[in-house]
Structure formats: structure tokens, C-alpha cells
Amino acid sequence: MILSWRRRRSSNNKSSEPALNDSSLDTDVMIPTHFRCPISLDLLKDPVTLSTGITYDRESIERWIESGNQTCPVTNQVLNSFDQIPNHALRKMIQDWCVKNRSYGIERIPTPRVPVSPYEVSGICSRIEVATRCGDDRKCVELVRKIEAWGKESERNKRCVVNNGTGCVLSNTFLSFASVSIEKHVGLLVEILSVLAWMFPLGEEGQSKLGSTASLSCIVWVLKNGDLSARQKAVSVLKELLSLNQRLVDKLAEIEGISEALVKIIREPICPKATKASLTAIFYMISPSQTSVRFTSRFVELGLVSLITEILVDAEKGTCERALGVLSGICDTKEGREEASKNALTMPILVKKMLRISGMATEFAVCTLWKLCKNSKKEEDGDGGVLVEALQSGAFQKLLVLLQVGCSEATKEKVTELLKLLNLQRNRSNCVDASMDFKYLKRPF
Known part of the structure; x- marks a missing residue:
């Protein structure tokens, strides 16, 4: 086998060197067979020897063993021990060979840490x-x-x-x-x-x-x-x-200051990883339980709803999923829904993110929308403000498309209920152009 070191180096400098012709193949460097890993056939970087006496590259043989194999790949003998003994002599020979052929663009392999x-x-x-x-x-x-x-x-x-x-x-x-x-x-x-x-x-x-x-x-x-x-x-x-x-x-x-500390990490971001960890911790803390109501109330007081809507404007996928999950959890309580309904960004953001992020984000967005709309009448939203805002944000059309592209059964039930609620309000107002509702939907036959 031949590894085209010189050819590879030349391809990295196309602007300064002419393309190689067939005659340049004569200068390719052949890697000695005993310098190759029997598994990957690449140059050994960290040669280790098994109990069978065969030498492999450490990374390759570890993958082989971790996959559940208990035999030597070359001899097929059952391994009495999985110990991997570093072959320092061979590694030194390979390093010397690399140095000898450095004029062909071959880099010396580093000495691996044990x-x-x-x-x-x-x-x-x-x-x-x-x-x-x-x-x-x-x-x-x-x-x-x-x-x-x-x-x-x-x-x-x-x-x-x-x-x-x-x-x-x-x-x-x-x-x-x-x-x-x-x-x-x-x-x-x-x-x-x-x-x-x-x-x-x-x-x-x-x-x-x-x-x-x-x-x-x-x-x-x-x-x-x-x-x-x-x-x-x-x-x-x-x-x-x-x-x-x-x-x-x-x-x-029972520990004072936990809510404030987590919200501070979101309000004053340290890094994306910390923000996602804080949102995940909050999600678990407001998940349904007797204690979660206390935490939810405190998070609402600390302005978490407005922080989340701001995050959702341009956050990446992982952060969006977690933020939508937290918003859905907050809307399990009356005060959480009231705070979300008052925020001008909530409805447009939910509709916008419904089909743009991931399946999980879609489920959280639909669930939050469902909680806000379903409870709007129970909470004396006499003018149908939440439903009207959802219609004006394009929720009706987005939900119809979601039914077409498919979703889980639980989400489908919520979508169906939402469409019924929105349709009732839609018939009473002129905020939606009925001629556009089914423009992009496929016929089922």
C-alpha cells in the first residue's frame, strides 16, 4: 500500500504549485507494512501489543474491544488479558522514519502520554x-x-x-x-x-x-x-x-436564594452551556409537584417570562428547546399564564418557533399555546384577547400545516382542540383572511 504524502501536501498548495502528473507518483512514500495498524491500515501513532504478540494502534484496538470483541483481530485467538503494553521500540522506529522522510511532508508522530x-x-x-x-x-x-x-x-x-x-x-x-x-x-x-x-x-x-x-x-x-x-x-x-x-x-x-441565582445566570449569561444548564435546572424545579408551585411563583416574580421570550428570539436549537420547556411549565399556573399573556412577544414567538426548531420544541410550543388559549375563558378573558392575538400571529394556519406534516398523538389532540377554539373566535372577527387558510394544504385524496 502507498500513502501519498507528497501528493497530499501538493493538493494543499494548489495556488502555488502545478498539479501533479503521473510521473510524480514515483516520489510517493511507501509506509512499511509493520508500521501500519492491522485494523485501520494507517500509520501507527500509539502502538500497543496484546497478549497474542500482535501490535495495533491503541485507539483502533480499544474500539474493537469496547465493541464487545474478545479475540485478537489478526490471529482470532481469544484474549486471555485485555492489557495493552506500549511498544516503545516500534514507536521510536516510526518516529525516526517520519523524521527521515520529512522532506516529503511527513510529520513526526508525537510521543503519546501513557x-x-x-x-x-x-x-x-x-x-x-x-x-x-x-x-x-x-x-x-x-x-x-x-x-x-x-x-x-x-x-x-x-x-x-x-x-x-x-x-x-x-x-x-x-x-x-x-x-x-x-x-x-x-x-x-x-x-x-x-x-x-x-x-x-x-x-x-x-x-x-x-x-x-x-x-x-x-x-x-x-x-x-x-x-x-x-x-x-x-x-x-x-x-x-x-x-x-x-x-x-x-x-x-428550603435553601434561600436558589431561584435568584439561576435567573441571574440567564439574565447575565456566562456562556451558552451555563445558560442551558440553568434552564434545565429550572425546568426540573417547576415540573408538577407540591413544591413546584412555589418555585414557579418566585420565577414569575423575578421576570423569567420576559427573559425567556427575549432568549427565544435568536437562540440556538438546544437553548430554544429548554426555554420553551420552561415557558410551558410556567404556564401550568394561573399567574404564569397571566404573565405570559401580558408579554407582547409570547404569542408571535410561540407561533414562529412552532415548526422551525425540532419536534421537541414544536411540542412545547403547542402545549404552551394550548394552555394559554384553553384557560383564557376560565380566567375571565371576556374579549377573547388571547385567542385574537393567536389568530393575528398566524396560529390558525400554522396549526393546520402541523397537522399535515404530522406530530405525536398527544400534540395532535391539542392542535385539534386549539383549531376549534380559534375557529370560534375567527368566525366572530375579521382578523384572519379565510381565503388563505387552506391555500398551501394538500388534498387527502
Whole structure:
């Protein structure tokens, strides 16, 4: 096999070099067969040898094993061990060959970092447990930063760290130091949050410790008082916790300032990731429960409805889905619907986003519209203001199109009910041109 290094390099400089002719193929560099991975047939970048004696590129053989295979791809022998021993001698030979052929545009492969092993992870976890019992926060910071550095090196390292119980150990350390003094140990606590953000799910014991009142109070404290980076880490962890256990909402209700902290992240954006995490946390907090009504009322008081409508004007897909979900949840309450109805942007935004984002966004938009229109008469909207506004925003035509393109059964029921409500109001007003209603609809026969 021949890898056209010279030809590839030339194609990247078309403006300065003439196109290669057939004679240039003679200068292509042939990669020695033993420098190739038997799986990918590419140049080995991180050669490792299995128990069968065959060498592969680490990334390729890891994918092979993670797919459920238990044999050596070349010999087809069952692997007695999945250990991958770095072949330093071969890697050095490949690097020397790359340097020798650099005039042909071949770049020297970097020396790979040795991935972390389960033994190393278990060792550092034991040291963290000892430092926690001794109350040595400096040693804990040093060890947590070591774990964070491992995670930044590769996804493989992250998997190894997560799969060896690190999340539970760090959750216990977080709870221990948060129970003593948040202000005194805030540096360590933020470092732990930074690592825990990519360790979910933590396991039952880890989630229990991180979901304790003391731990949640610490997370809320960081949300209110931390710097931008710390607040981003805290809201990411809170979002993951709530996604796994919504019963934590009852505990959060007893912690002062959580609603204000989450709304502040939306009002004063840190980054898109933090905004989405905050919206997701709010969504779980206002999901139907006895406590959710209190949270919804507080979010309405803090002006969340107007913030969401502003976000929806030009937000990207993920943020739009979450914002529409929160708006739908807010409209479960009377005061939420009143606030949404008063906002001039609500109806045009719902209609505009109905078919433009995703199936999930469409369901949330229809559900919110349905809640506003269905309850308009019950809440003494005698002049049909909500329905008239929906008609003026083009909701009738948009809903008809939605029936044509298809949607879930639950959404279809809401669409049908909305069309009946809007049609009654439409017959009483001249706000909709009836001749345009079915212009773009296909006949069903």
C-alpha cells in the first residue's frame, strides 16, 4: 500500500504549485507494512501489543474491544488479558522514519502520554480518603487537580476515572468539607465541582452524599457567591443532580436564594452551556409537584417570562428547546399564564418557533399555546384577547400545516382542540383572511 504524502501536501498548495502528473507518483512514500495498524491500515501513532504478540494502534484496538470483541483481530485467538503494553521500540522506529522522510511532508508522530490505569485511580482515591479524614484540604486540592489533569488528557482517562469509584469518593470529600466551612474550603469545593461535572452518574452512594442538604447548600452558595467559572461548574452539577433525582427539589426549596441565582445566570449569561444548564435546572424545579408551585411563583416574580421570550428570539436549537420547556411549565399556573399573556412577544414567538426548531420544541410550543388559549375563558378573558392575538400571529394556519406534516398523538389532540377554539373566535372577527387558510394544504385524496 502507498500513502501519498507528497501528493497530499501538493493538493494543499494548489495556488502555488502545478498539479501533479503521473510521473510524480514515483516520489510517493511507501509506509512499511509493520508500521501500519492491522485494523485501520494507517500509520501507527500509539502502538500497543496484546497478549497474542500482535501490535495495533491503541485507539483502533480499544474500539474493537469496547465493541464487545474478545479475540485478537489478526490471529482470532481469544484474549486471555485485555492489557495493552506500549511498544516503545516500534514507536521510536516510526518516529525516526517520519523524521527521515520529512522532506516529503511527513510529520513526526508525537510521543503519546501513557493512559491512566485503574490501579493509579484506586491509589489516588485512597489518598483522597485519608486526606479527607485528616481534614487536609491542601492535599485534597493537589490530588483533585491530578484527577482533573488526567481527564483533560483523553476520553479514555475519563472513562477509567469514572469507572473506578472516583465520583463517590469526591462526593464524600465535598460533603465533609462543606459541612465544616464553605468559605474556608471554597477553593477545594470548586475544584471538586469542576471534576464532578463530567463524572455523572455517580452511583447511588455518591448521589446521596452530593444530594444532602449540606452539599446542596454549598452548591447554592457557590452559585450566589462564586466567580463566573465556579458558578458555571456549580450549575452544571446541579442540573445533573436534578436530572437523576427530582425529589431534591423539596430540599432546594428550603435553601434561600436558589431561584435568584439561576435567573441571574440567564439574565447575565456566562456562556451558552451555563445558560442551558440553568434552564434545565429550572425546568426540573417547576415540573408538577407540591413544591413546584412555589418555585414557579418566585420565577414569575423575578421576570423569567420576559427573559425567556427575549432568549427565544435568536437562540440556538438546544437553548430554544429548554426555554420553551420552561415557558410551558410556567404556564401550568394561573399567574404564569397571566404573565405570559401580558408579554407582547409570547404569542408571535410561540407561533414562529412552532415548526422551525425540532419536534421537541414544536411540542412545547403547542402545549404552551394550548394552555394559554384553553384557560383564557376560565380566567375571565371576556374579549377573547388571547385567542385574537393567536389568530393575528398566524396560529390558525400554522396549526393546520402541523397537522399535515404530522406530530405525536398527544400534540395532535391539542392542535385539534386549539383549531376549534380559534375557529370560534375567527368566525366572530375579521382578523384572519379565510381565503388563505387552506391555500398551501394538500388534498387527502
